[in-house]
Amino acid sequence: MNGAWVPLCQAKAEFFRMLGHPVRIRVLELLQSGPMPVRNLLSAIEVEPSALSQQLAVLRRSGLVTATRSGSTVVYELAGGEVAELLRAARRALTEVLAGQHALLTELRQTEAGAVPAADGVGAVS
Structure with a gap:
């Protein structure tokens, strides 16, 4: 570097x-x-x-x-106030990451249960 x-x-x-x-x-x-x-x-x-x-x-x-x-x-x-803002930004970012992980977990559970993922990313039962 x-x-x-x-x-x-x-x-x-x-x-x-x-x-x-x-x-x-x-x-x-x-x-x-x-x-x-x-x-x-x-x-x-x-x-x-x-x-x-x-x-x-x-x-x-x-x-x-x-x-x-x-x-x-x-x-x-x-x-200073920047520390509080940093923590709020971290909370927002973590929320987005966890929401994405939750969506993937839901899809995985649906495929394990015999559902077929739909083209829009939402699982559909076959």
Whole structure:
């Protein structure tokens, strides 16, 4: 890979790898509704405190969330609206992918049950 595009694509790949953990995704989803103290995140996600702390640190270092301390309470919030928009876009894309998979699964089940796929892609019983 020698193209000038490589560094940018590598940065994007790192960004998506950073998002590639279910706890981090769940934290970001929860924070879409507004700032939350760590104790609320813990009760909503139900992971060990050390595991949540580790994932929050990754999100902080990436700049996706910010943390403020008030006494012994640490409150997290999304660093910007783009994160929420990214999650909405991911939800839309996943919905499309899963809908396509559901359509294929339906067609497969129909062919296994003796149906013949019609020309329009909808199974028809022969």
